[in-house]
Amino acid sequence: MKPLLRWVLDSLLPPSCLACETPVEKDGQFCLNCFKAANFVTAPMCRVCGVPMPYDMADLCVHCAANPPAFTEARAALRYDETARKLILPLKYADHTEAVSGLATLMRRPGEAMLQAANLLVPVPLHPARLRQRRFNQAALLAIALGRLTGRPLSVDALQRTRPTQQLEGLGAAQRREEVAGAFAVRAGAGLAGKRVVLIDDVMTSGATADACARALLDAGAKQVDVLTAARVADQRLDEAGLA
Template sequence: MNWRTLIEDVCDIIYPPANTCIFCNQQGELIVPYSMCEHCWDTLPFTKPPLCDICGKPIDSDKLRICHDCAEYSRSFVKAGAVLEYMPSVHETIYRYKYKGHSELAKPLGLLMAHVVSRVAWPDMDVLVPVPLYYERLRQRGYNQSALLARYMGYELNLPVLDKALYRCRDTKAQATLGRAERRANIAGAFDVKDAKDIKGKTIMLIDDILTTGATADACAQALLVGGANAVYVFTLATGVLK
């Protein structure tokens, strides 16, 4: 535990957080430190096998090893995983966190991500790298949701977080408004490495809030590999469900 975590824990004692579940908004006894009620813990769509061996999305058959997207498109990252399927019960919480200024949700969500990822058979990671925002979007939002998640994951997993390793070298359209092919074209070449010596030879876990088509993760991973990273894995709070 570092000094920032200690200060936050002391603040939680002096100013206790609202006794409200971050997913269903019901008051009552919560599972600490995830600020989640037992009902949501039991009923939320946590990812479970069968999953694509590459992107980590749920697939329909135990006989399949990879989904049709990963069969069609080569990936720059080795493997991706996520805590939750991006279903309606998950959408509202992520939307509040990402777009409505509720940065306080970063701590329980980031700790939940750390809890889940520590139970998956990943290779040893050297560093966590969050997906960056373009500077204008960061100024408007006030925080990078992926960087905050990575920060709390790093605290819990005792891993360094390189939140300046990647940067967006150009602005892009919002990915949510685009189709699969458009997403890949929109995000291609949008990222670059700030200082290659920070990532050279390292095995990196890229952190983001949602993985949909994987286009953003691919573009980030490609930039990191070009910059000298050994390998890139991806972990997100939620993953889209294949249609």
């Protein structure tokens, strides 16, 4: 939005909470009630994929133990629940981009170590057809906001989707891996050799997309790939067992 227009709107409307209509002091904040309702991802968690674990029973979750992902470490700010959904869903389907800076701020703490060591931030790309339909890539908006907050270099187009993939929702882990395998490629001349990359996305579910992206980045010469997302879906089986 143009600064002047922004200024005019800001002076007319008090800033409201990222997740509800409650007025707050500054743009990009949660109101007190929503902040209390937000579930941050906290330890214990899988050392690699960052999935919340029921208790400090193991270093790795069963998925990472069975199929080690290509990325080194994945971390997220929020558990993907009702509050996180309210924040993130409008990003995907409408022009509600104010939530971006608020989410990026929340991502800084769990991502502190990886962001400090990063040479490059790269968002998970959308397929061009999907991008035309949505008009923007929410992962790229988060990466831009994090680049601004941390001063880390950014490449919004280092990774590209080479073919559209179907929604992964409802697919099992093996099907998800199959659906996204080879769906990403690195742009020629992206200059990844020896770099530590932080891959940015809005939500991580099984980690299949992040894994496929990390493979493409490593194949192109990246030294290490870490993943930072706004929200993380807890393991359904642990949730169903009442353990998470």
